[in-house]
Amino acid sequence: xxxGKIVKISYASPVCTQDGKSVIGKNGDMPWRGKVPSDxxxxxxxxxxxxxxxxxxxxxxxxxxxxxxxxxxxIVLTRNPQFTIENSGVIVAHSLEEAVQQAKSxxxxxxxxxxxxxxxxxxxxxxHTTILYEKFEGDAFFPKYNLSDWMNIYFKRFKAxxxxxxxxxxxxxxxxxxxx
Numbered sequence: 001x002x003x004g005k006i007v008k009i010s011y012a013s014p015v016c017t018q019d020g021k022s023v024i025g026k027n028g029d030m031p032w033r034g035k036v037p038s039d040x041x042x043x044x045x046x047x048x049x050x051x052x053x054x055x056x057x058x059x060x061x062x063x064x065x066x067x068x069x070x071x072x073x074x075i076v077l078t079r080n081p082q083f084t085i086e087n088s089g090v091i092v093a094h095s096l097e098e099a100v101q102q103a104k105s106x107x108x109x110x111x112x113x114x115x116x117x118x119x120x121x122x123x124x125x126x127x128h129t130t131i132l133y134e135k136f137e138g139d140a141f142f143p144k145y146n147l148s149d150w151m152n153i154y155f156k157r158f159k160a161x162x163x164x165x166x167x168x169x170x171x172x173x174x175x176x177x178x179x180x
Contacts (some may be wrong), residue, residue: 002100010110015133021142028057046109048071049105051107056077075135
């Protein structure tokens with residue numbers, strides 16, 4: 001909890017790691033984009049009506065037609081004091097504390113990238129994790145954390161093409177961890 005807000009992280013990563021690291025991106029994008037639409041649908045359902053905090057690189061990676069993410073308060077975190085966004089509905093913050101303080105919702109979703117996850121992980125209350133049962137190479141990684149600090153409170157596996165994952169082309173699992 002930070003500034004009286006519930007902090008949740010949402011991320012996806014292959015179950016097969018790259019050198020022991022959880023891949024979250026490659027070349028400014030998710031290498032599995034379009035392969036797990038059920039995950040994107042769940043992400044939208046979880047975050048609509050809430051504040052989402054993302055780094056500038058994550059903001060830049062969102063296709064222009066989807067920026068800002070609709071029906072959510074978008075907060076972009078950057079170290080660059082000159083960085084601005086023309087859309088007046090988007091807040092630019094220069095620290096995690098400032099971003100959370102600016103959040104209008106009680107729940108604040110941290111949606112990437114790697115540096116923002118690393119900043120937020122120590123104050124995160126819940127991890128919403130999608131694991132992908134396929135190997136992907138990447139250049140951006142979720143920070144390492146001690147699993148013994150977390151309690152798994154939910155797990156569901158999705159088989160591509162079956163109920164809940166009808167349009168997915170790879171198998172996945174969805175887990176929720178709560179900080180102990």
